[in-house]
Amino acid sequence: MATWRRVRIAPEWLFRYEKPWARADVLAGLTAAAVVIPKALAYATIAGLPVQVGLYTACVPMLIYAFIGSSRPLSVSTTTTLAILAANALGLIVPSGDPAMLAAANATLTLLVGAMLVAAALLRLGFVANFISEPVLVGFKAGVAIVIVVDQLPKLFGIHFTKGSFFHNVGSFVAGLPHASASTVALAFLTLAALVLLERFTPRAPAPLLVVAAAIIAVAAFGLRAHGVETVGAVPAGLPSWTAPDLSLARKLWPDALGIALMSFTESIAAARAFSRNDEPMPDANRELLATGLANAGGALFGAMVAGGGTSQTAVNRQAGARTQLAGIVTAIIALAVMLMFAPLMALMPHATLAAVVVFYSVGLFSPAEFRAILKVRGTEFVWALTACAGVVLLGTLEGILVAIVVSLFALAHQASNPPVYALRRIPGTNVFRRASSRHPDDEAFPGLLLLRPEGRIFFANAQRVAEQIRPLVRESDARIVVLDLSRVFDVEYTALKMLIEAEQRFSANGMALWLAGLNPGVLATVRRSPLAATLGEARMFYNLEHVALKYQELVARGDALVSRR
Known part of the structure; x- marks a missing residue:
């Protein structure tokens, strides 16, 4: 019960808020929104969900976390890793893609993730984050990056095929290259080039927002849909509606929910610790479990997908000057404004542009420099990183998590059983x-x-x-x-x-x-x-x-x- 007692009616940062922080928080929230919202839309498509689910995820979990979480700069919506894990789970439960069934399955999965995180907080299991070693996490993220890029290639080239295993998808993509849409390929690579240039020469600019806006304008101005460029289609405007979970699916979804809960917490606490300032309270692992758990549980009831703290968006939030969770509240308000006023524009958003945004930010998960650094220090741990990466690519994302955990525990047992x-x-x-x-x-x-x-x-x-x-x-x-x-x-x-x-x-x-x-x-x-x-x-x-x-x-x-x- 100690975890619950630390949750006040008002958040800790609000009790100590200083007036000069307000301008920095508002500007940071606006800047982060320019990155979070386009990426959230793209991640919803990764999970096989309607794009508006991304908006809901950038709003509801962000608000809930702001009032409970212990990390001041952490930006909570969803991430590439969580999106691909959700896609794996939902694809097995609703292979037909029926919208009503998909909404119920998504609500059930997200609610299960939230319940597991809250239960872990009550049991004070925050120390579990320390059981996945850094080399194994590096390998796991690299594997996820490879899987995501391969998964997005059909959208980048305008190719359609039935998805299966990793090697099946690669083979089907190569076989489908002669049927690629030239207009789609051109738009995708222009998007990627624009993202690279913006990040290189204007790193503070909201690159995802700019390229998405430009793509929407191009579709409307040049009639790109008539040339084979596929768009998102109608996006329902208005507030998210109440979404009831189907608890009969819980028995099938709980293994995936457990893996997603672990990754949500691991990514969140890693980002929270990485961007914590010396003059701020250090993020509390058990408090983070509770905050991300309630953010997922609350989001599940309003159509959001699985959520967690993202490293890249948290970095943007911090670099833009965020001092407290007020920045996250501002980001959530902007997402709400998009739902209410700008949803019709989302219909013109090209799938190729969203895929390019996903690929651009997913590639960063694969870091050859980190692999080289591990190899330079310890060859054994380099093998562990490769094993985790191969587990994700060859076995699947959920199985890859299990491989990562087993490898980490094996590494721990190996070190403990061989003292010098x-x-x-x-x-x-x-x-x-x-x-x-x-x-x-x-x-x-x-x-x-x-x-x-x-x-x-x-x-x-x-x-x-x-x-x-x-x-x-x-x-x-x-x-x-x-x-x-x-x-x-x-x-x-x-x-x-x-x-x-x-x-x-x-x-x-x-x-x-x-x-x-x-x-x-x-x-x-x-x-x-x-x-x-x-x-x-x-x-x-x-x-x-x-x-x-x-x-x-x-x-x-x-x-x-x-x-x-x-």
Whole structure:
């Protein structure tokens, strides 16, 4: 219930609003609307929904989030990823595309997404966002970009075919190229060229709005529909009507809704954190779950599609000067004005132009630079990114999410089950110990003393692996005393303690000794509660490696038998 208690009747930013922010918020909201509205219309077509659904999504969820969300600049409508996931789910449920059935299925899917996010907020599951690693998310987004571009190619070229798997769609597109509409291709590529030039030379200009307006004017002025250019068609004017979900579809839609909910939250919290300023409250993950959940649930009842925070539109909102969620309210009001006054103009909007807008902004999801950066740092994680990308392309978007989650969890399990263990030496003239390496041949070793440092938590899943790494180091060293420096170990579980007890018994049987050093208070308390403490006694547990070195040198000076070779 703590999550609910933090929701006030008025939002947090309103209590602390400063008058000078108003002009910046209004201008940012107007600028963001110029980007959000054309993209929302395009994303509705990706999902196979009527274009006016994009307007509803740019209005209702945006308003609800503004009064509940914790991120001041986050712009909440829909995104390319969510649109393609919705298309996958709705296409399976309503393959015929019947408008009434599609509206009910969309309302059900969006309501399920909202309910799942709200439930996750009540269960305080905000930490789940941290379970998808960045390389896997990079790969997933790249896969989504590829799927979206292939999905939009028919609209760019004026080609029609029955859609299927990724390779089927590619093959059908290539086969249909001889039947492409020259006028449609010309308009699509002029749109893309205009977007590139506007972004390159006037990055602050509302590029999507300008190209959409120009395309509408061109259709009306030159009669492009008579030359094969397909347009959106009639767009109903007026406020969105109440849309009742069909709960009988919930059983079929819940797996897709779960994947969409995960991606909505992941994208939203990532964008919220990325564009948060130092002088603003940090976005709260559980509050974001609640806000996006209610935004989806509310939007579902008024014809909106699945919603979430978009990175590109949030970037525009922030760069345009947004200080609070008032900017989002302004954007929603502009969307409402378009519904009421400018809907007839939407009928002339070419599908090719919308597809070009989608492709232009979707390509940014595929970032070769990010892949190169991952490869430069860690080849293994580069493979994870490629796996996630291939999962989306070859298996589908929902299955790609599952692949991404499985790969992330596998990566986590792999890292947790393989903690490093390495031998240490001392830098001459200091009390600093570092990993033994041929690059530092002058580092000091202590004959008969082996210093080992494991890192990370030692528990049942990796205790055996730690033991396997220690054994060869002990065999190669001919040491009489083995010291485990546990300063980098934050927790030791029962299985690991049992392993240490068994190791001490083997060492003792071979005339060797086990010492421990650098135990943090938690690990020390755990050791003292086990039989190992009685075996070692305080004499064989040390504050740090420097104390170990001093004790060892005392034993050597006394000629103690423990450090003498047999």
